[in-house]
Amino acid sequence: MVKAAVMYQVRAPLVIEDVDLLEPGPGEVLVRMVGAGICHSDWSVLQGKIPIPVPAVLGHEGAGIVERVGPGVTSVGPGDKVIISWRPHCGRCFYCVTGRPNLCDAATRARFQGTLFDGTTRFKKNGRPVHHMAMAATFAEYTVIPETGAIKVRPDAPLEKVAVVGCAVITGVGAVTTTANVEVGATVAIFGCGGVGLSAVQGAVLRGASKVIAVDVLDSKLELAGQLGATHLVNARREDPVARIRELTGGAGVDYAFEVIGNPEVMARAFESTRRGGTCVIVGVAEPEAKLSVSPFDLVLQEKRILGSLYGSLRPPVDIPRLVDLALEGRIKLEPLITRRVSLSEVNDAFERLVRGEAVRSIVTFGG
Ligand SMILES: [Zn+2]
Ligand SMILES: [Zn+2]
Known part of the structure; x- marks a missing residue:
């Protein structure tokens, strides 16, 4: 069981509750979340302006630590710090092989289904599927994502801060x-x-x-x-x-x-x-x-x-670590983007502040 912020219907508050999380399958990674940014796109999903199947764990920006990996995963291992990319890629489709992984066919399909690449969810509630927003579902203590969505970053990266690199x-x-x-x-x-x-x-x-x-x-x-x-x-x-x-x-x-x-x-x-x-x-x-x-x-x-x-028309596995380097050199400033830190239970309140323009980004922190 993990605590997560779940959308059940449009224009209703997220429900903070325990959901079941299955083990990572082949090519998947279980991440312990450290920081998750609340982005305007999460609000647009909740308002029904960006369609998603419900129930769904929202959140698409975040960073955490790899806890366990599924069969065949080679690019990350337990203990690695990762930023979550909400555009994981399959590596085989037209867009991936022509250097535009942000437009990946498989990712586009999975995003609309609210599932991982194989068309199923790892989150469940009472045995029924709970969907993943953008294959990220960062508003949860733990999440399962595709290996290509777990972008390894340098060990000195402060995860609560660099979480915002993953979307903003x-x-x-x-x-x-x-x-x-x-x-x-x-x-x-x-x-x-x-x-x-x-x-x-x-x-x-x-x-x-x-x-x-x-x-x-x-x-x-x-x-x-x-x-x-x-x-x-x-x-x-x-x-x-x-x-x-x-x-x-x-x-x-x-x-x-x-x-x-x-x-x-x-x-x-x-x-x-x-x-x-x-x-x-x-x-x-x-x-x-x-x-x-x-x-x-x-x-x-x-x-x-x-x-x-x-x-950003970028290639997450290459460009996210580069952006982290720029941030840690002070050439991209992250702190001005982060208005406050909140707990998962405060996520609805943080949305209200976002809509009122009081916050640029609130970061959900998971105490670790
Ligand atoms: Zn976003
Ligand atoms: Zn692809």
């Missing part, structure tokens, strides 16, 4: 450095300064962007963006961000704009704020039925580009 940092930094491939001196605007947006700010700083314009509706988040290297802060509640971005860029607009909220209206503003020949990168996850409305005239006549970015 890889998604935000990668969107800038890899999906967009922002070049030195480029101008960048980032719409939305939660955990992913603040990581995108840091990615733009790492890439040597000349202007990093942070846009949000909360001054507290803009202040954090400023601390992390944003050169200009725009409160979209007080001023029109598109007009302000044009003003800041001599009337042209930015080379790259990132939408990190999941709101189609804001995506359209991000598109409008890019210069002729500019690129708009969509990182925020909108509802499946949502539509994006932009000017096709501008798209062609101004030769703009719109790119989607999933998990």
Whole structure:
């Protein structure tokens, strides 16, 4: 039996309860959780905006220590510190062999089924399956994940902190450095300064962007963006961000704009704020039925580009350890992303704070 935060229905509090956890199967790993970040996507799942079969153990960002491994596992062993990747990969499909494991066929299928790769769950309640969010299910004292979702990190990595590398940092930094491939001196605007947006700010700083314009509706988040290297802060509640971005860029607009909220209206503003020949990168996850409305005239006549970015277009086994190195060298700052630490029983309260904008990231800690 392990304690977990289980979603039974849409728009109802998670139930903190004991569930059964089976042993890891072939190619699977049992992880004792140390820290799990509460991400806006968990809230979107709970609101029914991102579909998942229920009941399900939520949570997709986290870090822990390998407790036991199933047959055939070779890349990690008991005692290893791991960050959990919510895009494990099969290594054999079209996307995996063409270097885009973040789009893995098998992972996409399993994610919608709420299972592991073999189509079944390791969590059970009264003999019935309890699903896994994104093959991670980090809101539990212990979880079973695929071997390729357990990314071994250096032994001196503080797990409660580097937990945020597994979603916020890889998604935000990668969107800038890899999906967009922002070049030195480029101008960048980032719409939305939660955990992913603040990581995108840091990615733009790492890439040597000349202007990093942070846009949000909360001054507290803009202040954090400023601390992390944003050169200009725009409160979209007080001023029109598109007009302000044009003003800041001599009337042209930015080379790259990132939408990190999941709101189609804001995506359209991000598109409008890019210069002729500019690129708009969509990182925020909108509802499946949502539509994006932009000017096709501008798209062609101004030769703009719109790119989607999933998990920063990165390759977790290579890039997560690199991001941890950057964090431990102080070149990516994790602490400003972490507002508070909570226990698993406080997870519903932490969601409320997230929605009210009081917290960037709360980290569930498991006392070990
Ligand atoms: Zn997330
Ligand atoms: Zn694959």
